[in-house]
Amino acid sequence: MAQLLTLEEFSGMLRNLYQGPLENIPWTTFLDQLKHCLSSKYATFILRPPSQHVDGLSVNTAGSSEAVTASYNQHFYNLDPFVGLPNRQVITLAEFVADTDWLNSEFYKNFLEPVDVFHILGADINTSDGAQCRIRISRSKGDPPFDQRDKDLLTLLLPHLEQAVVLHMHLNRVESERNLYAGAVDQLAVGTIILDQDGKVLQKNRLAEQLLAEKDGIKLVNEGLQVGTARDSQVFRQLVKQALLSQKSCNPSVVEAMRVQRPSGRADLGIIVRSVPPSAWSEGKQCPSVVIFISDPEQESSAPQEIVKALFDLTPAEAQLAMLLANGLTLDEASDALGISRNTARAHLRSTFSKTGVTRQTMLVRLILRSVATLG
Known part of the structure; x- marks a missing residue:
């Protein structure tokens, strides 16, 4: 039976649920909390059901092993009778499969009985843009079966889980696009450094990291950039200041350029400073405000x-x-x-x-x- 939750505890569960897409392994905190609230042995969230062509992608609570997940992906998913549930509807295994059929099934005898799983509560989520997700909560044979209170708690959480999945998919698309564009810039041998509204470094690509590590014409000092001579740095700071003012006033993007001599005598670096067009809803110090593009004439073309x-x-x-x-x-x-x-x-x-x-x-x-x- 689900534990009675205070409003504060339920709010905490929702917070962990929406925080889930930002975790290294999504939703592990939420699943552990859900497992505890439902007095269960395992809680599993299947983000991508397995098929003949691809392995499934699932998140499990502590206690479930990678070997069990691999075994399910490679063989037992074809035998699992507890699939294809009505969309967004919480159902117990007992409502879906008769006990005798369950006990005699190969899936139960060869996959779940060895890990002492008998009772299962689950729901399938099929989002409007094609995601197919499953959540499964399990208990041992000696535990009480899932009751209406258990179903009610998962039913309350289900719309929030679906929304969190949609956010997760959107973040993944943005991250994939960012990595793709960053990779293209890397191949073009252009260093890129993104600054926040205080002129502090937020992000840099591989070539920029290499140039900063060399400290030959540009280096990182207290999270900010220092270029060339003292005069060069003064000019650079002024260009960054102008770009920040342009960004804050939502004026058209300012683009400024300068050359920086390198102490080593190698070819000058070319630097372009431009403001980043702000999003209408951007807030906080971690928003990109200025981008620095660095050209090193001595970088060889990376065309394979x-x-x-x-x-x-x-x-x-x-x-x-x-x-x-x-x-x-x-x-x-x-x-x-x-x-x-x-x-x-x-x-x-x-x-x-x-x-x-x-x-x-x-x-x-x-x-x-x-x-x-x-x-x-």
């Missing part, structure tokens, strides 16, 4: 050779030469690097010109660096 080869129908030797030229080598330097004669390099280059439709080496470099190959 195999993609360049396939994209322009080049031979392996032609693709190797083209990539060396794209990374700034002269024809003589490239032929030395490849261990071939200058005449052979010139023959590869003529063949590459013919295949790509360009007539000069600079045009070839521009074609490669502006192609989708750099996103591969």
Whole structure:
């Protein structure tokens, strides 16, 4: 029987439920609390039911093992009779399957009886945008069966669980898009750093982390950025200040640029500062306010050779030469690097010109660096 909850306790459960999508393993806190409230052995939330093509994705309370989950995904899901429940309706196993059929089923005898599970309370949630979720609460054979109070508690939570799933799906889409765009920027060899409304660093991509670690023209000091000389830093702070003012006043995005000399003598860094268009509902200090783009001329193009080869129908030797030229080598330097004669390099280059439709080496470099190959 479900424990009687105070309003404060029920509010705490809802808080954990909506916090669930932000946990490293979603909803573990809520499921543990639900397991305790329903005096059950396990609580399992199946985010993606298994099929012949993909494994299921489920979250379990402490006490259930990965081996049991893998066994269900690989074999027993086909035998599970407690599936296909009416949408958004809480049902006990006893209402769905007769006790004799349950006790004699292979699923019970070979999968659940060994882990001492007999009583199950569950519900299926099929959202409007295609998610199919299942929640299952289980008890041992010696425990009392689930009653109406247990069903009522889960019924109260079900609409909130569905809404939390919708939020989880939305956050996953946003995260996937962010990772995709961040990966594309990484491939283009552009460092990106996002600042908050106080000019503190919120986020940075892989290349930006590398440049900050080198401390050669740009470095991190007290969560803020310091660039070049004292004069460079002064100019940079002013550009960031202008971008922040533009962002706060909702003016069109300000874009400013500057070059920064590096103490090592390597090529100057190019820096662009621009304000981030605010969301109408953005609040708090953790909102992106300014983005910094950093160009390092000494970063080699990251276009994979195999993609360049396939994209322009080049031979392996032609693709190797083209990539060396794209990374700034002269024809003589490239032929030395490849261990071939200058005449052979010139023959590869003529063949590459013919295949790509360009007539000069600079045009070839521009074609490669502006192609989708750099996103591969």
